[in-house]
Every structure is written in structure tokens, then in C-alpha cells.
Amino acid sequence: MTITVATSASADEPLRLVELPAREVGRRDVRVRVRAIGVNPVDWKMRAGGPLRFAHRFVGPSGPLVVGVDFAGEVIEAGPEADLPIGARVVGATDFSRKQLGSYATEVVVRDEQCTGLPDGVSFEAAACLPVPGATALRALEAAHISTTVPAPGTRILVLGAAGGVGLVTLQIARALGLEAVGVCSTRNTALVEKLGATAVDYTKGDALAAAREHGPYDLVFNAVGTESYALGPSRALLRGRGKVVLIVVRPADVLSFTFSRQVTQVLGRPSRKNLDPLVAWLASGAIEPLIEARFPLAEAERAHEISKAGKVVGKLLLLP
Template sequence: MIVATSRSSRESLRLVELPSRPLRADELRVRVRAIGVNPVDWKMREGGPLGTAQRLIGPPGPLVVGIDFAGEVVEVGSAVERPRPGDRVVGGTDFSRKQRGSYADEVIVRPDQCAELPASVSFEEAACLPVAGVTAWRWLDEADIASKPGARVLVLGASGGVGLFALQLARSYGATVVGVCSARNAPLVTRLGATALDYNQGDPLEAAARLGPFDLVLNAVGSAVYPSASCRSLLCATGLLGLVVVRPADYPALVTSRRTKTLLGKPTREILEPLVAALVKREIEAIIEATFPLAEAEEAHARSRAGKVVGKLLLVP
């Protein structure tokens, strides 16, 4: 088993070979074909709450980062009915289950962490879904957008991984969507069905106010850029402010305001299956900015840290 491992942000990611362990009855082994890169991957290396949790409850040994994967099942435990060997799947690893990360040529997960892929969906498209797609899906579900005729959604950071999936899913539900992005990315946001607002042309929240009020304001950038109080002023009476990026200054509002929430996009079969179906129907598309060999994972992290990534970065073993 070849993995990209690191002990901390001070140590570069490097490829090492670790022994493959036998499967437990409720596990399956997947040959990884594509890996999605997420900010949480490099943030875990830097410590913080997730990094600390990984070190306390995660698997022993060196840190293998990553969550998103797509590939082929090569082996299943005795209690696993589906998927079966040879099936194509997409899913996410979970360190709380003592699982190594997805920056590897194989992963070991449980069936409830992955969904089967039809041949019409590529491994590269699928690998974009687990964290970003699931996060977007969960926010729209939390705000109950699918059951609200005439719903309005504002996405701050509309050209990022979560933002692009959120605006596409919202449009597929029939919602009116406004997306804040750069002028460079406005044509993409417009093509995917949203009204694009250039954040360099005045205050984008003031511009958005003329198009609201909103049932959901999804802040995928952070309250340091778009203050939560200003975002909440754009909500309708039952609207929700969703924080994808959380900093300590957000904690009081998360505790005291029922209209401000955060949640973790944890990949599950239950959510991945409808996301795969949406890809099949072309209700959503995966936007991939760049693909790197697994050996160049450090370069992918540097690009992700720099921000301004349009859609997703991928690794291929």
C-alpha cells in the first residue's frame, strides 16, 4: 500500500509504502483511481481541532491525509453484501473509524461510506463529490430549499468546490441563485444558472440585498470577509446563514443564534447516491481545475492554500 504521508505541516508530504492489513467482516478494500483535494486535508496537517482529533482518535502511525476517493472494489469482508468486487465506487474515509486517509493507492472503508458508480460517471468526476458535494447537499437540506417554491439562495464563494455544487443543486431544486465571485469566474457561475456578482465591483452584500431576501446565505469564504451580522440581514424571516469556514469569532453566534449554523460534510451512501444520480442526469457537473500525480500532492496543497481554486483539484495514484 503506497500512501502520501506527513507528520505535520513542517514536513513535506512524501510517498511511503505501508503494509496492507486484512479486512474485517464489515469492510471493503478499494483500488483508488482518483482523489479529491480539500482544504481540510492540509488544515489537518496544521493541527487545530481536526488535527488534534485525528491524533487522539485516528489510526496509529504516520498521518495519511485525505477524504475523497473514487475507484474499484477489489475485496470485501464476509458480512458485506454490496458493493461487490469489481464495482466502481465513490466515497470518503473517516479517521474516527481508525481509517487511514485517501491519499493512497488503496483505502479500507465500510459500505455505508460509499456509493456505486455507473460507467457513465468517470472516477475523476466522482472524486469531486464526497466532501464538497455532500457539504453543499447538507446545507440545502438543512435550509429545506427543495420544498420551498420560489426559494432564494445566496452563495458567497460561488466558484469554489462547495459553492459550485451548492448553486447547481439549488438551481436543480428550482431556486433562484445569486453567486458572489470574481469577474474572471462570473461567466462560469452564470452558465451554471446563477446571477453572478463581482466582488470587486462595490460591496457584493449590498448588491445582493437588492436581489433578496434569501432562504439560505451560504458563506463558503468566511466571516472575516463577509461578516455574519451583514449576512443575516439578507435573510428572510425563516432564512439560515450557513458557515462553511468557521473561526473562533464565530462561536458566540453559533451558540446563541438559531439562524447561524455550521455542519460537516461527512460522506455517506445516503447522500452520495443522489449526488451520483444528479451527475448521471447532468443536473450538476464537476468542475476540475487541475489534476496532479499523487507524488505531487504537496504542490496540490500549495495551490489549495493559495486560494482562488475554481472547482476542485484532483490527485491520481
């Protein structure tokens, strides 16, 4: 048996479809027929090199690099101890540190705890938008001591990069939790940010951090863009109490800051059933409604990467195998 995956021999070569032998299913694994794949910037960053690619070389699976993390689909085979039955509709994420291939594939094999079931009303496409962005948003709130179930009244967050995959889901979680949110985006996205219940700050109109000060102080400054665009000093100045600046795009120069400042931290969003469950509940209730900018066949994964790299995607890109 073989599966079709998107891979490339080197970072410079375009992704193309190849056949690989299907993986065996372990005792607690499930084999999922993939129906939709959410594209994340990490998918193309992993191809280009850097610490993640380095880690993949050491602890990841051997063979060609199959990128991709997020997926939704149907269980078509289950190990004897797996707690998801054949036929279950699921959303989940692959993990190369468990020697798993990435999600740009017609099938994935993952541990049962890396997926969760989907209610009938939730589409594969909507679900596939969620794992990495949603898990990252929840981690950022937790890192700033903000409860993701019953947060303190008056909790206020600032999201830098509000219109991206991570930013939009963060604003929707904030709305579901009753947080006050301010989102920094460009002019074309201010109406969208306001529609999600947040106050929009347009970074094309001047110093966005200075403008955001008028709506602060904040319990979380969630920087989903990077410190080149939003420096740490002025970001920290917007905090109150035990508030934190949370980074998800880290430059070497930032490491000193989060090592020595209690106000700055970095997080890694790692999807698992524990964080997928509340996200799926929000999807089912309509509290989270992913915005899908475009869909591509898996064979056009390279095109999706080119668009994602340009840094202007609003919401999510999907691949359909």
C-alpha cells in the same frame, strides 16, 4: 502486502510517498483500489494543526498521518457482510474517527456504507470531485430547512465563495432543484457562475452583501469563505422567514453567534451512501458536471496543496495514484 500513501513527518515537511502495511478488511468493509482523489482544503488544514488534527490524534488511526477524504475507484476485496461486490466501481470518503487512513493512497479500506456504486457512464475523476463538497452543500440546504428533493417554489439562496469546490456544486444542485441562486465570486468567475444559472455578484466591485440585497431576501446565505470576508450581521439582514446563515469555515469568534442566534448555524459535510446517492444520480444525469482545474500524480500531492492553499482554485484539483 503494502500500500503507497502520501504523508509527511510534520506540517512543515512536504508530503512524500511511503509504503505502509495494507489494512485488514473487516466483515462489512471493502478494499478499494483508488483511481482518483478529490483534494479538499481540509486535507492541508489537517496537516497544519487545529481542532481536526487534535481530534485525529485522539480518535484517529495510529502511525503516520495520511490525509485525504474523497476517493473513487474499484472494489478489490469485500468482507463477508459487505454489500458491494468485487469489481464494483464506487465513490466514497474515508473517516479517521473509524480509525481509517486517509484517501491519499493507492488503496483504502472503508465500511460499505461509506461508498456507493457508480453507473458506467460516470468517470472516477468526476465522482472523486463530489463527496465532501456535495455532502456539505446538501447539509447547508437542509440546515436552512430547504428540501433537497422537492423544495418550495421561489426558494432563493446566496452562495458566498461560488467558484470554489463547494460553491460550484451548490450552484449546480440549486439549478437541479429549481432554486433561485445568487453566487458571489471575483470578476474572472462571473461568466461561469451565470452559465450555471445563477446571478453573479462580483465582490471585487464593492460591498458584495449590499449588492446581493438587490436580489434577495434569501432562505439561505451559505458562507463558504468565512466571516472575516462576509460579516454575520449584514448576512443575517439578507434572510427571510426561517432562513439561515450557514457557516462551513468557523472562527472562534463565530461560536457565540451560532450558539445564541437561531439565524446562524454551522455544518460539517460528512459523506455517506445516503448523501452520495443523490449526488451520483445528478452526476449521471448531467445535472452536476464537475469542473476539474488540474490533475496531479499522487507523488505531487504537495504541489496540489500549495495551489489549494492559495485559495484561487476554480472547481477541483485531483490526485491520480
